[in-house]
Amino acid sequence: MLSRPISDINGVGEKFETHLKELGLFTIEDLLFYFPFRYDTYETKPLTELTHNEKATIEGQIVSEPALSYFGKRKSRLTFTLQVEQFAVKAVMFNRAFAKKQLNPGDTVTVTGKWDQQRLQITVSQFKKGESKSQEPIQPVYTLKEGVSLQRLRKIIKSAIDEYGETIPEILPEDLQKTYKLPERTQALKQMHYPESRIMLKHAKRRFIYEEFLLFQLKMQLLRKHHRESTTGNAQSYDNDRLTDFVQSLPFELTQAQKRSLAEILKDMKSPHRMNRLLQGDVGSGKTAVAAIALYASITAGKQGSLMVPTEILAEQHYQSLKGMFEGLANVALLTGSIKGKKRREILEAVERNEVDILIGTHALIQDEVVFHDLGFVIVDEQHRFGVQQRRRLRDKGLYPDVLFMTATPIPRTLAITAFGDMDVSVIDEMPAGRKPVDTYWVKGQMTDRVLSFIKKEIDQGHQAYVICPLIEESDKLDIQNAVDLYHQLAAVYEPDIPVGLMHGRLHNDEKEEVMQQFAENELKVLVSTTVVEVGVNVPNATVMVIYDAERFGLSQLHQLRGRVGRGSDQSYCILLADPKGDVGKERMRIMTETTDGFELSEQDLKLRGPGDFFGKKQSGMPEFKVGDMVHDYRALETARKDAAEILNNEWLDTDKRYRALRDFVYQDEQVVGDVLD
Numbered sequence: 001m002l003s004r005p006i007s008d009i010n011g012v013g014e015k016f017e018t019h020l021k022e023l024g025l026f027t028i029e030d031l032l033f034y035f036p037f038r039y040d041t042y043e044t045k046p047l048t049e050l051t052h053n054e055k056a057t058i059e060g061q062i063v064s065e066p067a068l069s070y071f072g073k074r075k076s077r078l079t080f081t082l083q084v085e086q087f088a089v090k091a092v093m094f095n096r097a098f099a100k101k102q103l104n105p106g107d108t109v110t111v112t113g114k115w116d117q118q119r120l121q122i123t124v125s126q127f128k129k130g131e132s133k134s135q136e137p138i139q140p141v142y143t144l145k146e147g148v149s150l151q152r153l154r155k156i157i158k159s160a161i162d163e164y165g166e167t168i169p170e171i172l173p174e175d176l177q178k179t180y181k182l183p184e185r186t187q188a189l190k191q192m193h194y195p196e197s198r199i200m201l202k203h204a205k206r207r208f209i210y211e212e213f214l215l216f217q218l219k220m221q222l223l224r225k226h227h228r229e230s231t232t233g234n235a236q237s238y239d240n241d242r243l244t245d246f247v248q249s250l251p252f253e254l255t256q257a258q259k260r261s262l263a264e265i266l267k268d269m270k271s272p273h274r275m276n277r278l279l280q281g282d283v284g285s286g287k288t289a290v291a292a293i294a295l296y297a298s299i300t301a302g303k304q305g306s307l308m309v310p311t312e313i314l315a316e317q318h319y320q321s322l323k324g325m326f327e328g329l330a331n332v333a334l335l336t337g338s339i340k341g342k343k344r345r346e347i348l349e350a351v352e353r354n355e356v357d358i359l360i361g362t363h364a365l366i367q368d369e370v371v372f373h374d375l376g377f378v379i380v381d382e383q384h385r386f387g388v389q390q391r392r393r394l395r396d397k398g399l400y401p402d403v404l405f406m407t408a409t410p411i412p413r414t415l416a417i418t419a420f421g422d423m424d425v426s427v428i429d430e431m432p433a434g435r436k437p438v439d440t441y442w443v444k445g446q447m448t449d450r451v452l453s454f455i456k457k458e459i460d461q462g463h464q465a466y467v468i469c470p471l472i473e474e475s476d477k478l479d480i481q482n483a484v485d486l487y488h489q490l491a492a493v494y495e496p497d498i499p500v501g502l503m504h505g506r507l508h509n510d511e512k513e514e515v516m517q518q519f520a521e522n523e524l525k526v527l528v529s530t531t532v533v534e535v536g537v538n539v540p541n542a543t544v545m546v547i548y549d550a551e552r553f554g555l556s557q558l559h560q561l562r563g564r565v566g567r568g569s570d571q572s573y574c575i576l577l578a579d580p581k582g583d584v585g586k587e588r589m590r591i592m593t594e595t596t597d598g599f600e601l602s603e604q605d606l607k608l609r610g611p612g613d614f615f616g617k618k619q620s621g622m623p624e625f626k627v628g629d630m631v632h633d634y635r636a637l638e639t640a641r642k643d644a645a646e647i648l649n650n651e652w653l654d655t656d657k658r659y660r661a662l663r664d665f666v667y668q669d670e671q672v673v674g675d676v677l678d
């Protein structure tokens, strides 16, 4: 019934239907669930309770003849006096000359607009004749389009409710409705469109938020379960003794959090199901170390492993460090876009012949020419930088390889459970012993000279410094110019005593490699760089991170950059040079100086920016909710997640009569039925 076309509703002709389709409304169900994005309230308050500049609704009697005047090109102003309680209020209406005829002294009107406390004046945006009691106090506001006016939309929604309202199925089982005191579905739906009171609207919203989150969580968790149970994977029987020897050969003892994450990963590897796990941890918490051990486990099981990272610098760095770690134990090779010709062919052949145990690289790894002999384990670093397609292509190069995603962006729990509800998650929430939190300062641009002498002082003590240049877009020519300029400026200050290097994305790969190598070997003391060093770069001797125009970066990015220092046991410093104009910018700087905990910081970031922005718009892949808001309605989300888990654990969805309607609804989604996942 509800899936019938919208044209079945009285008053929807062909033309109107076309306009509605442009709004994404095809069926009666689409229309019924096309909820307002906002509600305006028109409840009157006594004048004395109004605050200056508030949007207010007042009711009064017109006591002066409305006066119309014109100004500019066809602009008009209509003014009249209203008697409200014992006060004379001036009402001003712009560009509504037509209203003069409708408004007469003695009339009672209800006007809504911006309230000016000092002048006892209201700038009217809406008016209605008659007392406020006769008006609807809460007005829904919908997204509209040309050809679809508010009145017309409301009219057909009303017809749809009248005609089809009773056929809307209740999908939540009674016990859940009772537990959370949720109104019944049809009733709630009516309230969403025609709210009778604030409180009834609140309950209606609560119901739909919960319903939306529960359905989402059920689908995500079903996908995960499905993935675990039905996909054949490889039970990798790794050699425990060799693995233990390897772990013991590392120059440090693993933290408890590293051990826990490793155990979770190894358990997945041993099981016949395919691993689909996210390893997250703060910058420098030792994720790469865990990943390396897991890769080694896979090798002892006779498989090949592969590590895909987002930048060439990072690929090179991982290659160098893994080569060192696996000296005499495994063959490690590097494949990036800049390795060409004969060398490339040799590497590819070696990979195919199983002479390479671990292949590290950028997205060059997913090209068709790369053929593995037996790929058993895939690690994808900074996974949100790769598109879903890219990740899938790498995974498909093996026969059901285990997949581990790593991210150094500590994802707030709120987001993790929604965005990655289909993955298992391991968290490294502990820093290696001996780390000192990075001291972070926010200074104004005019203090640059003092910052430069501070850098010198640290370098005199044998340390190194990064100076990050004001840019956001690596591809922007102007920004590269910024980096080059800053480099010349600093070279003029420091050289020849202190060698300064320059790094940016437009450098030739050989040059990049060379600069990084020189910095890693302490030949360069200061590295002026764009954000290419943002992820993963590991030079523990660097203790200073200076960020120019820090207000131009988001909190997560600042935190990533700061994570390049404080990687050894020496005290490190992060200096944010910033003159933020707006409050959000100032707030960001303040948060940075107050916390070094990446998880806390990203929660704050989420609040400042909103979830849509968190991963960058394009790659976000974040679910969009119609009624719920992940940040604001966090508790509902958490509750829904737990309830979904309980429903699935008890198999109520499949076996319990009370859950039948919910089950039908969940299984309507093709994603849940098919084997789609990434």
Ligand SMILES: Nc1ncnc2c1ncn2[C@@H]1O[C@H](COP(=O)(O)OP(=O)(O)OP(=O)(O)O)[C@@H](O)[C@H]1O
Pocket: 252, 253, 254, 255, 258, 281, 282, 283, 284, 285, 286, 287, 288, 289, 290, 407, 408, 432, 433, 535, 536, 537, 538, 540, 563, 567
């Ligand atoms: N348990 C540990 N104890 C001491 N040092 C450790 C430990 N684990 C890793 N390290 C060292 O800490 C540094 C950071 O580790 P690693 O590169 O693995 O972190 P990461 O989480 O991958 O960092 P990022 O997110 O910045 O890429 C490295 O120099 C590494 O050798």
